[in-house]
Amino acid sequence: MILALSHFSAALLFSVFASIVFGITQRSTSREQIRYGLYCFVMFVGGVFVAGWVMWILRR
């Protein structure tokens, strides 16, 4: 079985799993862990969009 994801879906899945681990390991209380996990996820996905636009500008 071979999984062929698009660049975006691969980056999105990566963001989900990395954010869960960062949230749990970098904060102490449950509330802080959820908040930090969400923050990391938003930063990851935001970074993907920013990088995408930067590449689009460079390509022009």
Place this chain on the structure above:
Amino acid sequence: MPSPSTTKNEVAAANESPQPITTMSVLAPALGWLIPGAGHLIQKRWIRGLLLMGSIVTMFILGLLMQGRVYQPNGGDILDILGFVGDIGAGALYILAQAVGWGHGAISHATADYGTKYLIVAGLLNFISTADAYHIAIGKKP
């Protein structure tokens, strides 16, 4: 009731003082490295342990399904060695992949490099998880 500054100083002193070696402080990180999330589960952090296990194991499996490359211990090239260091973090998953021979096939699509990154990052995340299990074991983290 201690003042906030006193409590802060006590926590700082506790963090700076050498921690006694207990069975759990050795067992939790060792088990956590071998089986992702197990270092938390053995300390009865059930939800954290299951979430870590689910995330790291799923990431590793997705990396293999995406035809990611599993690095060898004797890669020679410095980047291969770094890749190996990342991969080995996954513990038993890496050992199993090496034993079965996964991650050495011919790559047939463009995004397979993501798979290689998934495998490395799964290992690196497990290193962080292992350190967290150790911090819980020595009482540095609740």
